[in-house]
Amino acid sequence: MEVYFDKDFKSILYDKSHHILVGIWKTPVLSNEYRDSMKVMLQAMQQFGCGSLIYDTTHTTVLPEEDIAWTTEHWKPRALEAGMKKMAILAPEDVFTHMAIDEMMQRSADVNSAYFSSMAAAREWITRNSIPVYIIE
Numbered sequence: 001m002e003v004y005f006d007k008d009f010k011s012i013l014y015d016k017s018h019h020i021l022v023g024i025w026k027t028p029v030l031s032n033e034y035r036d037s038m039k040v041m042l043q044a045m046q047q048f049g050c051g052s053l054i055y056d057t058t059h060t061t062v063l064p065e066e067d068i069a070w071t072t073e074h075w076k077p078r079a080l081e082a083g084m085k086k087m088a089i090l091a092p093e094d095v096f097t098h099m100a101i102d103e104m105m106q107r108s109a110d111v112n113s114a115y116f117s118s119m120a121a122a123r124e125w126i127t128r129n130s131i132p133v134y135i136i137e
Contacts, residue, residue, distance in 0.1 A: 026059055088126045
C-alpha cells in the first residue's frame with residue numbers, strides 16, 4: 001500500500017491492487033486535525049479517482065456534534081462529487097463512539113456502507129459487495 005498521508009493521529013493509504021483508500025485513525029483528534037485530514041482524504045479520492053473507502057475507527061472517540069454536522073453537511077457532498085460510493089468501517093469498541101459513527105452514517109444513507117471487526121473482512125466486502133447493509137462480524 002502506498003502511504004498518501006501520515007501523521008501521528010491518522011494515516012491515509014492507497015491500496016492500488018484493490019483501488020481502495022484506507023483511512024486509519026490512530027488516536028483521538030482535535031477538530032482542526034479531523035477536518036484537515038478529511039480534506040486530505042478528498043484530495044486522495046480525486047487524485048486516485050477512488051470511490052471506495054475503508055475507515056479504521058477502532059482508536060477514535062466520539063466526535064463533537066459540530067464535526068459530525070460538518071462531515072454530513074460539507075464533507076459528504078464533496079466526497080460524493082469526488083465519486084465516493086462505498087465505505088467499510090472498522091467499528092470502534094467503545095459503544096458511544098460506535099453510536100456516533102452510526103448516527104453519522106445514517107445521515108449518509110446514499111453511501112453504501114457496512115461495519116466490520118477486521119480489515120480483511122472490510123476489504124473483502126468493499127471489493128465484492130454492492131448491496132447496502134449494516135453488519136458487524
